[in-house]
Each structure stands twice: as structure tokens, then as C-alpha cells.
Amino acid sequence: MEDTKTQVLTPSSPSFKKLFSKKPPRSSNLNAHCHICNLQFSSIHKGFECSVCKKGVCKEHILVRTAMTLLPICDDCERSRIKKEIARELAPQYKSLKGDMNWMLKEKEKIKTEITGKYEIISRLEIQMKNNEKTYAQRLENFEKKIEEENEREKTVQNVIESLKNALTESQNSEEQMKRKNEIKAEEIKTHIEEIKEMKESEEKFLNNIDEINKNLRNTIPATKIKSIACSKCYEALKETFKEKYMDALRNEGRESLLASFILKASVKPTEGTKRARIESITRETCKQCLLM
Ligand SMILES: [Zn+2]
Ligand SMILES: [Zn+2]
Ligand SMILES: [Zn+2]
Incomplete structure (x- = not known):
């Protein structure tokens, strides 16, 4: 695998030196400096042309790829090539990961919807519960009021019973008093009758006396x-x-x-x-x- 794919050579490696001793291709109209490190090219610092971007590059920033042909390549281009390769290699994984992610996102969305629905239900239930609490509180209050009213009523009834009892006792007492009074009255009447009797008797006597006197007066x-x-x-x-x-x-x-x-x-x-x-x-x-x- 290593043989079929690219094999990167460092500038210090003997194979690299070998390559350059074989005079790697040089650009005829090279830029005056390396496009990576800005090194000015001279007779000592020779410049090369990147086989990909065609820009000038110094000895430090050039690689030679050993494929079918030996081609110089700048660090930038090599980096992007590696990136592309990696990307190509990872593409299926990326695809499946993306799929997974999409699936997860969908799931997340679904769960989110579910959660939202559940939240709605919960808030609805909470509102209902609050309403129920209010209703029950109201009912409880009403119930307590009713109990109080019942108690009041019972008190009133007891008071009425009490007053009726009192009235009964009073009337019994007054009946007794009346009885006693009547007895006294009856006694008095008896006395009066006797007095009247006596008076009648004395009147009779008196009349007799008068008769007597009249008789005498004749x-x-x-x-x-x-x-x-x-x-x-x-x-x-x-x-x-x-x-x-x-x-x-x-x-x-x-x-x-x-x-x-x-x-x-x-x-x-x-x-x-x-x-x-x-x-x-x-x-x-x-x-x-x-x-x-
Ligand atoms: Zn390049
Ligand atoms: Zn350079
Ligand atoms: Zn006379």
C-alpha cells in the first residue's frame, strides 16, 4: 500500500539528495522568492516550480512525490492534497456519520416535539390542577360555611327550645300562682258570702227592729x-x-x-x-x- 501511494521524502534524506542531484525541473520564469517563506532566490538559494500551483518555492518548502514520475510539490499543495486524500478516505465514514447525525437530529427534533407536547400536557395539567385546587378550596370554603350555618341554626333551635322550656316552666309557675290566687279569691268570696249572709241577717234584724219601732211608733x-x-x-x-x-x-x-x-x-x-x-x-x-x- 505504501508503495502504490505517495512516499514523501524529506530534503535531508539521501533519496531526496539523489533526486535533486539529478536536477529536478526548474522553472524558467520563477518568482523572485519562495511563496511560502519569502526567501529571495539566488545562485546559492535556488528556486523551484511547484508542479501543482506553478508558483516558486525554495528548497525547504518543496517535496518530491514518488509516483509514476517524480514531481516537485510545494508544502501548501501537498497539505491540501493530503487533506483531499484524507477527505476522500473519510468520506464514507463522514457520510455515515452525517447520516447518523441527521438521524440523531431528526430524533432530537422528534424528542423535542415530544417533550414540547409533554410540556404542553404538563402545563395543561398544571392549569387544570390549579383550577381544581381553586374549585376544591371554594367547595371546602362553602362546606365550612354551611357547617357554620348549621351550627348557628342548631344554636338558634336550642335557644328556641330553651326559651320554650322557660316559658313552659313560667306558665306552669303562673298556673300554680293562678291556682293559689284563685284559692285565695275563693276564700275571699266565701268570706264575702258569709259577710253578706251576716249583713242580710243583720239587715233582717234591723228590719225587724224597724218594724218593731214602727209598731211602737204607731x-x-x-x-x-x-x-x-x-x-x-x-x-x-x-x-x-x-x-x-x-x-x-x-x-x-x-x-x-x-x-x-x-x-x-x-x-x-x-x-x-x-x-x-x-x-x-x-x-x-x-x-x-x-x-x-
Ligand atoms: Zn504548489
Ligand atoms: Zn520557502
Ligand atoms: Zn184640751
């Missing part, structure tokens, strides 16, 4: 009228006899009472027998004309 005459019905003689005589009573009667003028004792017949009590006798004697003795008889 056949009596008021003192004030005596003067008008008696003759002067009888009047004087009566006045004298019942002096005290008569005075009393006058003092109580207008009242049909005391002169009830100025009695002519029935109401004179038996104990007053003497007075009666006197009245009788007076009337008998004094007069048979006046109304006092």
Missing part, C-alpha cells in the same frame, strides 16, 4: 205637732209633766224620733205607769174638746 205623735192639736191647757200640762223629754224633742226638731216618747197610748212602757196615769189624768181632767183624748 199611735205616737211628734212633739212639734202636739201644740197644734192640743188646747192650750193640755199643752201646758203636758209640757210641765214631760219637761225634759219635751226639751229634747224640740232640740231634735225635724227628726221623727224622740217625741215618739211623747206617747199617748200604747208606747208608754208599763214601768212608766205613773206617767201614764198622769197623762190619763191630765187629759181626763183638762179637756174633752181638743184632739188629745
Whole structure:
């Protein structure tokens, strides 16, 4: 392989010296200096022509390729030739690598798309999750509110029950009080009835008394009228006899009472027998004309 391909000779190698001793081709119209190192050509520093770029080149920068023919070549051209060769050699590898790379790029693109899709899904899920969280928070809040309301309601109901209980107790108490009051009232009414009974009795007694008095008053005459019905003689005589009573009667003028004792017949009590006798004697003795008889 080495034989068929290029074999590079360094300027110091014996084969190179051999080559140059055989007078390698020299350019007739060489540039005045080496196009690589700028060395001025002279009789000591001879210039050569590159078989590829045809530019002038010094001894240090020229190679001789041993192929079919011996051709001088400058370092630049040799370098680019090697590059090309390497490139040719590596072309299949490069191709396959490029293919691999393209495939990898495609894969990368695919993965990127997938990842983007997944990211989108994730962000969508995140949004959904946030929304769900919000909804659940709202629901929880509502639920808590409802529980609180229920508690409030229960409290209210308990209060109502409590107040109803109180009212019941109160009404029971007041019922009892009413009962007691009624009992007292009944007692009072009883007393009143008894009082009324007593009053009726006493009224009856009183009426009886009045009847009695009226009975007694019958056949009596008021003192004030005596003067008008008696003759002067009888009047004087009566006045004298019942002096005290008569005075009393006058003092109580207008009242049909005391002169009830100025009695002519029935109401004179038996104990007053003497007075009666006197009245009788007076009337008998004094007069048979006046109304006092
Ligand atoms: Zn060249
Ligand atoms: Zn040179
Ligand atoms: Zn008389």
C-alpha cells in the first residue's frame, strides 16, 4: 500500500539528495522568492516550480512525490492534497456519520416535539390542577360555611327550645300562682258570702227592729205637732209633766224620733205607769174638746 501511494521524502534524506542531484525541473520564469517563506532566490538559494500551483518555492518548502514520475510539490499543495486524500478516505465514514447525525437530529427534533407536547400536557395539567385546587378550596370554603350555618341554626333551635322550656316552666309557675290566687279569691268570696249572709241577717234584724219601732211608733205623735192639736191647757200640762223629754224633742226638731216618747197610748212602757196615769189624768181632767183624748 505504501508503495502504490505517495512516499514523501524529506530534503535531508539521501533519496531526496539523489533526486535533486539529478536536477529536478526548474522553472524558467520563477518568482523572485519562495511563496511560502519569502526567501529571495539566488545562485546559492535556488528556486523551484511547484508542479501543482506553478508558483516558486525554495528548497525547504518543496517535496518530491514518488509516483509514476517524480514531481516537485510545494508544502501548501501537498497539505491540501493530503487533506483531499484524507477527505476522500473519510468520506464514507463522514457520510455515515452525517447520516447518523441527521438521524440523531431528526430524533432530537422528534424528542423535542415530544417533550414540547409533554410540556404542553404538563402545563395543561398544571392549569387544570390549579383550577381544581381553586374549585376544591371554594367547595371546602362553602362546606365550612354551611357547617357554620348549621351550627348557628342548631344554636338558634336550642335557644328556641330553651326559651320554650322557660316559658313552659313560667306558665306552669303562673298556673300554680293562678291556682293559689284563685284559692285565695275563693276564700275571699266565701268570706264575702258569709259577710253578706251576716249583713242580710243583720239587715233582717234591723228590719225587724224597724218594724218593731214602727209598731211602737204607731199611735205616737211628734212633739212639734202636739201644740197644734192640743188646747192650750193640755199643752201646758203636758209640757210641765214631760219637761225634759219635751226639751229634747224640740232640740231634735225635724227628726221623727224622740217625741215618739211623747206617747199617748200604747208606747208608754208599763214601768212608766205613773206617767201614764198622769197623762190619763191630765187629759181626763183638762179637756174633752181638743184632739188629745
Ligand atoms: Zn504548489
Ligand atoms: Zn520557502
Ligand atoms: Zn184640751
